[in-house]
Amino acid sequence: MVASSDGSGWIERSELRIASVAAAYRSAALTPTRLVDEVIPALAASDPLAIWIHRVPADALRAAARDLEQRAIPRGPLWGIPFAVKDNIDVAGVPTTAACPDYAYIPTTSAYVVERLLAAGALFVGKTNLDQFATGLVGVRSPHGAPPNPFHPAYVPGGSSSGSAAAVTRGLVSFALGTDTAGSGRVPAALTNTVGLKPSRGLLSTRGVVPACRSLDCVSIQALTVDDAVTVARVAAGYDRGDPYSRQIGTDPWLGSPPPAFRFGIPDRAAEPLGDDETCAAFARAVATLRRLGGTPVAIDFAPLFAAARLLYDGPWVAERLAGLEHFVARRPDALLPVIREILAGGAGLRATQSFAGLHELAVHRREADELFAGIDLLIVPTVPVVPTLADVAAHPIAANARLGRYTNFVNLLDLAALAIPNGFRRDGLSTGITLIAPACRDGRLAALGAGFHRTIGGTLGATPWPVPPPVARSEPPAPATVGSIGSLCSVDAAGPPGLSADEHTIAVVGAHLSGQPLNSQLTTRGGRLLASAHTAPTYRLHALADTRPAKPGLVRAADGGARIELELWAMPRTEIGSLLAVVPPPLCFGSIDLDDGSRVTGFLCEAHAVVGARDITAFGGWRAYLDSLTVAEAAAPHAHVSTDADPPARDGANLRPSSS
Numbered sequence: 001m002v003a004s005s006d007g008s009g010w011i012e013r014s015e016l017r018i019a020s021v022a023a024a025y026r027s028a029a030l031t032p033t034r035l036v037d038e039v040i041p042a043l044a045a046s047d048p049l050a051i052w053i054h055r056v057p058a059d060a061l062r063a064a065a066r067d068l069e070q071r072a073i074p075r076g077p078l079w080g081i082p083f084a085v086k087d088n089i090d091v092a093g094v095p096t097t098a099a100c101p102d103y104a105y106i107p108t109t110s111a112y113v114v115e116r117l118l119a120a121g122a123l124f125v126g127k128t129n130l131d132q133f134a135t136g137l138v139g140v141r142s143p144h145g146a147p148p149n150p151f152h153p154a155y156v157p158g159g160s161s162s163g164s165a166a167a168v169t170r171g172l173v174s175f176a177l178g179t180d181t182a183g184s185g186r187v188p189a190a191l192t193n194t195v196g197l198k199p200s201r202g203l204l205s206t207r208g209v210v211p212a213c214r215s216l217d218c219v220s221i222q223a224l225t226v227d228d229a230v231t232v233a234r235v236a237a238g239y240d241r242g243d244p245y246s247r248q249i250g251t252d253p254w255l256g257s258p259p260p261a262f263r264f265g266i267p268d269r270a271a272e273p274l275g276d277d278e279t280c281a282a283f284a285r286a287v288a289t290l291r292r293l294g295g296t297p298v299a300i301d302f303a304p305l306f307a308a309a310r311l312l313y314d315g316p317w318v319a320e321r322l323a324g325l326e327h328f329v330a331r332r333p334d335a336l337l338p339v340i341r342e343i344l345a346g347g348a349g350l351r352a353t354q355s356f357a358g359l360h361e362l363a364v365h366r367r368e369a370d371e372l373f374a375g376i377d378l379l380i381v382p383t384v385p386v387v388p389t390l391a392d393v394a395a396h397p398i399a400a401n402a403r404l405g406r407y408t409n410f411v412n413l414l415d416l417a418a419l420a421i422p423n424g425f426r427r428d429g430l431s432t433g434i435t436l437i438a439p440a441c442r443d444g445r446l447a448a449l450g451a452g453f454h455r456t457i458g459g460t461l462g463a464t465p466w467p468v469p470p471p472v473a474r475s476e477p478p479a480p481a482t483v484g485s486i487g488s489l490c491s492v493d494a495a496g497p498p499g500l501s502a503d504e505h506t507i508a509v510v511g512a513h514l515s516g517q518p519l520n521s522q523l524t525t526r527g528g529r530l531l532a533s534a535h536t537a538p539t540y541r542l543h544a545l546a547d548t549r550p551a552k553p554g555l556v557r558a559a560d561g562g563a564r565i566e567l568e569l570w571a572m573p574r575t576e577i578g579s580l581l582a583v584v585p586p587p588l589c590f591g592s593i594d595l596d597d598g599s600r601v602t603g604f605l606c607e608a609h610a611v612v613g614a615r616d617i618t619a620f621g622g623w624r625a626y627l628d629s630l631t632v633a634e635a636a637a638p639h640a641h642v643s644t645d646a647d648p649p650a651r652d653g654a655n656l657r658p659s660s661s
Contacts, residue, residue: 140159
């Protein structure tokens, strides 16, 4: 048993990542009934944690699992997968309360997205807690109490999809449905080390969802990994004629692959900081990771985005929140929590002229956002700038909530897609996250990049002991004892080096072709496979080449004063060597590289003239270590600087924080 910080403990059970459960089903190592028997004790143990408003009784859950095993339906990706539903989304025969007991009703049909999930064989476990009427980002505005933050009970769990994220982070379910109007699916993801997918508006129907702001509402997906969230989205999404905001597009919005090179906008910090010191340090690490994945940061003026965000609570959209509940509020104002009643009251006095003024202002900001995205592929932001304590929220309920929405409130208003992903942990043990943001219907590209980011930073899933899956490009066959000698591109020892077949050549890569780097696909798409990590002989120097996109290093043999440089050895089909040569631009070239074990291989070198005046980064020992050392300010600038300093900068936490200039 692994104890958690909130005292709930950990009950050993099968990993609930969707791919893991599906694989266990295929191998007959697991059945839905056996899975349910494992999950039920953990669900019961979670009852004191304010996660659930309604939970399916154990006997009924076992019966549903047995029924699923007997039904003749295709075993798709969600067959037998346990999931939860936020209690502002209808499930037939189960009360919908939106965390307001006096509002409760029992729907006769399920929400459109729930119908699709049930039809695919997913197992419904229960309805989860939320900020009342999905009005809040703190996760504590519920008469049922607040789910504890899984990493420190003194801090908020995030909302409004608090119960959904709480169920996922503890491994009680594989995924959960939430909703997102102002960040309600993203904020709790950041505070629980989980994924929060906020799809483009209309890709997932909101028919059967208690409206917050109906024109902005999205059904969100809380999951352990990006791959899981996309698997759910593919099943749940679909054009719904019964939802006037449903969107029909001609292509699959979830298709995408990590771009080999991309430009990502980051907030220009000239005016004010990103958040507290921990947020700044974590964000700097995220920027460095995205640089390693092929990205170029671009500082962006966020003023138009923040101006749009202010309309959500200072403009006519407060009246839209009231519109969906006006009759109930007028009849039963005492049924609402005081803070919810105060927020909704702000929409009562708005005039129609103010509504039109707000719409016109938003149109201006949408045009500004379009122009912003013309020069970049996506934005990245800290999902939350600070993590308030329960005491902070009790003392300043409106202000503390507003701070959490700084980087989330503008997204739905501007019709953008967003994906919140984990970004490791702070020094105080709390989780952090970043959000990737792009124009509508670019969800697949965000997902591909987000999945790569999450796999690269690694760690564990949510608050479970289950590990994040490793990067897919890093397949690790047995490392050869020696790599052998390749005299030229067209000859190889008949037997080949260990791990190498007779029709393969070994190629050494040192920079943008490394695993996880932007040009690695030039190897993998040609059938290349990773053999091992290795080092050059201590006779080489590495330089950061100027004005290259994606950024690349140049490896040259040194007459004296060289060092060992980290590299990777890849096995490439002999028939693909020519096409690989064709896409290698000068000043890079292929030549012989001596390794530190005395062997010689073919690999990437650089023409000597190109490194004259380029920054010598030999002291870092390799390209990845150099990229990891960059501050945000350095990362945002192109590789056009000239330096002959061989010493790496100090690599303490302060150096990794974004510059304020």
